[in-house]
Amino acid sequence: MVHRAGDVIPRVEAPVAHLRTGDERPIAFPELCPRCGSDIDTSEERWRCAQGRNCHLVASLAYAAGRDQLDIEGLGTTRVVQLVEAGLVADLADLFTLRREELLGLDRMGDTSTDNLLAAIARAKEQPLSRVLCALGVRGTGRSMSRRIARYFATMDHVRAADADAMRQVEGIGSEKAPAIVAEVAELAPLIDKLAAAGVGMTEPGATPPQARTEVDGRGDGDGEGAAASPVEGGPLAGMRVVVTGAMTGNLEKLSRNEMNELIERAGGRSSSSVSKKTSLVVAGEGAGSKRAKAEQLGVRLATPDEFATLVAGLVE
Secondary structure: OOOOOOOOOOOOOOOOHHHOOOOOOOOOOOOEOOOOOOEEEOOOOOOEEOOHHHOOHHHHHHHHOOOOOOOOOOOOHHHHHHHHHOOOOOOHHHHHHOOHHHHHOOOOOOHHHHHHHHHHHHHHOOOOHHHHHHHHOOOOOOHHHHHHHHHHHOEHHHHHHOOHHHHOOOOOOOOOHHHHHHHHHHHOHHHHHHHHHOOOOOEOOOOOOHHHHHHHHOOOOOOOOOOOOOOOOOOOOOOOEEEEEOEOOHHHOOOOHHHHHHHHHHOOOEEEOOOOOOOOEEEEOEOOOHHHHHHHHHOOEEEOHHHHHHHOOOOOO
8 A cells, every 4th residue: 555645544552452352363464565576675664665666656657647746637547557568668757758659559549549648748748846746756745745845946956956954944844754855856866867858847937946045135044944945926925824725616616726735836825734823814615614614713814716816816827
């Protein structure tokens, strides 16, 4: 099973002795990966196959192609299985070197479906760094963390050059997580090189690298954990912490929650999942419940989806 950032992982807290029947048997822990038969890395709390992403290639590629990552329409699990079994892709970067004649050789891939898939893959090359980082599936990160890392470092080169001290300046990354993320990025270096060579974007629009920010305003990165990511200067939401709840309507109806959070950050704000006294604005759509109620209780400003769309006019695609 693959766990990603944000998953709720069940934990054993205590025995429930009164439910025992006497038929219990010791759990036989696997000595090899049940999926591929490789060794199991038991060095961390969660055991993983030593083959890493190569063990669950289909799942990794389908995740990377998802709407909130590279958004490659037409590349679902079934199509990914086809590509892997045909030997056309062995990693994420291979998607970007697929040729038309190769796809036409697959079952149920005619001229139209082939051209549509190639066009979707070409569009994926233009995705921002935050989406690329998320697609890579760096352990210890997810959509929100990938956006913060991309916003803070601005380019993949700066992400790759960061040591643990630099990485922990990103909001939400502490002393324990920072070295793991740095090590994971280093492990992904060959794949990142292949993606760059294939023309995949490696920059975050509107973000400024840490060194450039320091040269401009004379500030260092600080020495405390969790410094803020670089905001968009002068955006309509500059300095604001924004929470989105409920179903969006109007011009925002087709945006996923991740796309709403990206919109907030393009407008200079900070997206958040919980309402507190630090919250500046709650965008309350249809069916908004407890978060809207808490905003009203705390006196936090509320906005409808239409009001929010007006506030960030020009940034909604």
